[in-house]
Amino acid sequence: RKEVEQDPGPFNVPEGATVAFNCTYSNSASQSFFWYRQDCRKEPKLLMSVYSSGNEDGRFTAQLNRASQYISLLIRDSKLSDSATYLCVVNKSGYNKLIFGAGTRLAVHP
Amino acid sequence: EAGVTQFPSHSVIEKGQTVTLRCDPISGHDNLYWYRRVMGKEIKFLLHFVKESKQDESGMPNNRFLAERTGGTYSTLKVQPAELEDSGVYFCASSPVRGTLSTGELFFGEGSRLTVL
Numbered sequence: 001r002k003e004v005e006q007d008p009g010p011f012n013v014p015e016g017a018t019v020a021f022n023c024t025y026s027n028s029a030s031q032s033f034f035w036y037r038q039d040c041r042k043e044p045k046l047l048m049s050v051y052s053s054g055n056e057d058g059r060f061t062a063q064l065n066r067a068s069q070y071i072s073l074l075i076r077d078s079k080l081s082d083s084a085t086y087l088c089v090v091n092k093s094g095y096n097k098l099i100f101g102a103g104t105r106l107a108v109h110p
Numbered sequence: 111e112a113g114v115t116q117f118p119s120h121s122v123i124e125k126g127q128t129v130t131l132r133c134d135p136i137s138g139h140d141n142l143y144w145y146r147r148v149m150g151k152e153i154k155f156l157l158h159f160v161k162e163s164k165q166d167e168s169g170m171p172n173n174r175f176l177a178e179r180t181g182g183t184y185s186t187l188k189v190q191p192a193e194l195e196d197s198g199v200y201f202c203a204s205s206p207v208r209g210t211l212s213t214g215e216l217f218f219g220e221g222s223r224l225t226v227l
Contacts, residue, residue, distance in 0.1 A: 002152070034214035043114075043201065043218035044153065087153070091214060097143070097166060098216060102152040 001026055004101035006088050012107045017078045021104045023071040023088030031093035033064055035073050038085045038103065047073075047086070078108045112136070114219035116202050122225045128190040131222045133202030135184070141205040142185050143216060144177060148198040156200075159185060171196075192226045199223050 005024045013019050025033075033050035048055065050062040050071055061074040071088055088101035115134045123129050135142045144156040156175070157167040161182035170177070174193070179185040189196055200223075203216035 004152070032214055041220075043220045045218070046215045049214055089214065095166075096141075096158055097155040097169075098214065099155070100145075100153040102150075 002101070003027055003099050004088050004090055006101035006104050008102060008104060010105040010107050012109065013078055015078055015080060015108055015110055017108075018074065018076045019078055019106060020075075021073045021086055021088075021106075023073075023101055025069050025071070025088075025090045025099075027090070027092055028069065029093050030069075030090040030099075032091040033062075033071050034089040034091075034098070035060075035062060035071075036087040036089050036100070038087055040084075044087055044100075075106075078106075080108050080110065082106060083108045114202055114204050114217050116200075116219035116222045118222055119220065120223040120225070122227065123192055124227050125194055126191045128188065129192055129224060131187045131189075131200050131202075131224070133185045133187070133219060135202070135204030136206075136217055139204035139206045139217070140182070141207065142179060143203045143205070144185070144187055145201040145203060145218075146198050147201065147221075148195070153201065156187075189224070192224075194226050197224055197226045 035047040036044040037047045038044040048057050050064045054063045059076045063072045085103040085105045087103045089098050117132045142159040147153045155169040158165045159179045176188045199221040201221045203218045
């Protein structure tokens with residue numbers, strides 16, 4: 001079983017739509033959680049951290065459920081520029097390395 | 111400020127040949143990481159340097175892979191001899207954060223795409 005599981009998509013949505021991505025992680029020792037964004041043939045970039053209380057950054061909302069080992073990312077009012085692959089990432093306690101999911105691809109169309 | 115730079119951006123070699131990938135981290139970043147993405151799979155950790163010391167090389171696939179970071183600045187990753195399954199994108203990342211990655215922010219290079227024929 002993979003340590004971080006994501007629906008690969010693709011999610012094809014029109015501009016203005018709301019879209020949600022889910023992610024599950026298998027190791028309960030996971031301590032820190034993040035969403036990264038990767039554009040086609042580019043490097044991954046940190047989008048936002050995910051906190052237990054949930055957190056929001058503009059149109060993006062991240063949620064964490066430690067009991068269910070589940071992480072989500074909600075994007076409201078999708079823009080064409082949101083088209084990318086969204087990577088769910090965890091860091092295990094005491095380890096200095098990030099563990100990536102395979103990513104969920106989002107395509108926003110006019 | 112310059113970001114993480116990697117060279118070459120794309121390398122095509124034949125099975126059995128040697129390839130050396132180079133990474134220049136952001137100046138002042140003591141932590142340097144190598145990751146790899148094989149086609150259709152997730153990005154996977156290979157190893158981690160703090161300055162010139164290897165902190166964790168648990169992700170290195172086998173002894174055909176050798177990473178160095180002499181002087182604690184740039185790093186090289188050599189694959190010798192290359193096999194077909196080594197094809198993928200090799201990412202280098204750096205971070206100034208000491209200790210565990212609580213902030214999660216690694217600064218990645220654009221990657222070196224390796225194709226082994």
